[in-house]
Amino acid sequence: MWEGPSHRIVGGVNLTFASGASAGTCANVRLANFTEKYMPARGLVNFFSREKSVSIRDLARHLNISIGTVSRALNGKSDVNPETRQRVLQAAKTLGYVPNQSGRSLRQGTTNTIGFMIESTVETAEIGDSFFFMPVFGGVQSVFRRHQLDLVALLCGTDEDPGVYLNRVVGRRFVDGLIISATMREDPRIPFLLERKIPFVALGRSAADGSFPWIDLDFEGTAITAVTRLVGFGHKRIAVGVPNSDVNLGHVFLSGYRQGLAKGGIEFNPDLVLAAPSNEEGGYQVACAMLEQKPMPTAVVLVNENMAIGLYRRFYEMGIHPGRDIAVIGFRESTQSRFLSPTLTCFRLSLRDLGIKLAETLLSTMPAFENNYPAVKSGIIWPMELVVGESDRPAP
Amino acid sequence: MWEGPSHRIVGGVNLTFASGASAGTCANVRLANFTEKYMPARGLVNFFSREKSVSIRDLARHLNISIGTVSRALNGKSDVNPETRQRVLQAAKTLGYVPNQSGRSLRQGTTNTIGFMIESTVETAEIGDSFFFMPVFGGVQSVFRRHQLDLVALLCGTDEDPGVYLNRVVGRRFVDGLIISATMREDPRIPFLLERKIPFVALGRSAADGSFPWIDLDFEGTAITAVTRLVGFGHKRIAVGVPNSDVNLGHVFLSGYRQGLAKGGIEFNPDLVLAAPSNEEGGYQVACAMLEQKPMPTAVVLVNENMAIGLYRRFYEMGIHPGRDIAVIGFRESTQSRFLSPTLTCFRLSLRDLGIKLAETLLSTMPAFENNYPAVKSGIIWPMELVVGESDRPAP
């Protein structure tokens, strides 16, 4: 249960700092000269030139054994004398050997790298929030590291077509598997990846949710819970703020909203469905739309916690206080939602555990790890827990 | 100049959605069965198996020419008949050829990939905010794409040592160059990368700011401007919220703060330097510390806009209104700072341009691109522009 922000006091701390720094302005780009120590005459050009690194062949020469044996020793194969294996490992450490991934990939057709595609479009900015992604990423990484798999985040720029981007990533054999996010209702990435037989798991389902592995937050269940709670408070006119893109979670959230209304015996009113970008700007727009309705809705559920900031703002401008004059339930608990005034009633989940489950699901679809992880036969809906804040209240 | 949030109205939109979806609870993980269509009997295991792709050799066989010619044709070398080149390109397109990066990397010792290391520690969460990183990333990517370079984000999990992580990344020849961020005052990554001759550029300088290429936001200039503005308003007791980690921007910011005070003829008081995590929680702690001071400071400058949310919260709890009872200047303009109440007085910069400059600086240090970009001989301090909000005010 929610316990309010921590009250730990931090005393003044006198940090050391560089004294005598030059006074600055912020009008122009100011330049601080490099020391000449590391700099050739013409700048940094040609400064960085990779030197040849120690290869498996160097180890072999150094130990007077064949490169095959060295490779087997390093890879833990059985047919190598324990004593030689020790010598190889020792030499590898002292000579600073680190395997060349290109050579390895070329030979065995695998890259030991997993890609986590993160969308950065405006519409899905709520997913692009790193306060969401960082813990998820950490959970994913903790699993992959146990299997010597590297994880990279692939961010498709807004000025590049996501399809072209995905095509290049998988075409170049850049990754062995993919985690994709911000799944659209009709998502061309799904059939694309299925056809190419690229192992993947989606964070979010699409309309075709039976044909591929996915994990989705429980947007439906939370919407039902939120609406039911508001109905229990006596609210009759409950608005809902959903993304104005085709991202599937919007549809799922809306479905839960309708189910919640039906459960409470309240008729669905399309005018109360407000679609907007799922960020602060969108929340502001949702509030504007609510203010135009007559009579104004007495409550609103938001698909995204960032929207709450913009919504709060618009209502404050009009002298309307959320939590006093109107009830607001947001979606996800975050540092933001905890420190807003009023604090946001929303839903809690373990992002790190979500990441771990994503990784395990992906591994269970990859042939090389089939025996380590049980096959997942169904999409997973990730549960969330209600966190009561100050922003929702009984109807007047 | 700041013009207030947009007032565009969004009408109600009736989204289509899947009817007849099963009612849900959020108590347990609920499962939706996959269709059997794509599923083998034992789940997804062995479902994904990569088929052999078309190689340069297949193209050669198909056209009855040598693989050398095919390679030259594809790479735009001069010694190939324009007519043959056309045939090769046509065949590549129809057969769906896409070059194997491992083979290419192995041969030419370069990966055509740049890594953008993003720290995800708690202390540097402000930098981990994707509303900061996404536009920067987009700018970087737009430059690299022109040179056929791929960009990946490397996020070191909190449970892995950053040094070990960096060592593996560069050791495996995973990237040709690196962008690192959240530079520490004494940052071991700098000498490490310098010694290995890995091309890199740092977002943020370290104490040794003369020996490597970097771009840093103008934390010094903005702190001076902020303090000078507050002094001009008649404030005498001005607190400052800085990160409680060794990230260098904290030292730079504090230096600017002191310069601003000196410029205004106000004596520096160590008790007014409040170190805290640079997020909402930290802002809350800063407010707590301010409340304990007698007399309480009448103004505060924050190194980070997320802190403002927590600081606002604590003051609201005490019935103190920022912008009315106390003056607040935050650091960076963002969607958050624009929609807070009161809106935050802060500083604006073009994140996308920053990304472009980062990319160009990195390229200028890489031998392969020396002729495309002029050598950068100095660290760059990125200018920012004051955005006046509602949160700062004259002293009482």
Added chain:
DNA sequence: AACGCTTCCGTAAACGTTTACGATCTAAGA
């Protein structure tokens, strides 16, 4: 006719690794 130059293309080596196959040696069993 001899020569040089240009254009175009084929040959083959090389990048660093893994792995199938076979060779060698030792020890045990007949």
Added chain:
DNA sequence: TCTTAGATCGTAAACGTTTACGGAAGCGTT
């Protein structure tokens, strides 16, 4: 002593690409 099995290791091919080198053909000049 001969055979067999196991342990250990070397050999060499293969992954897909780039590129130095040289050859062949065509053309113009002496």
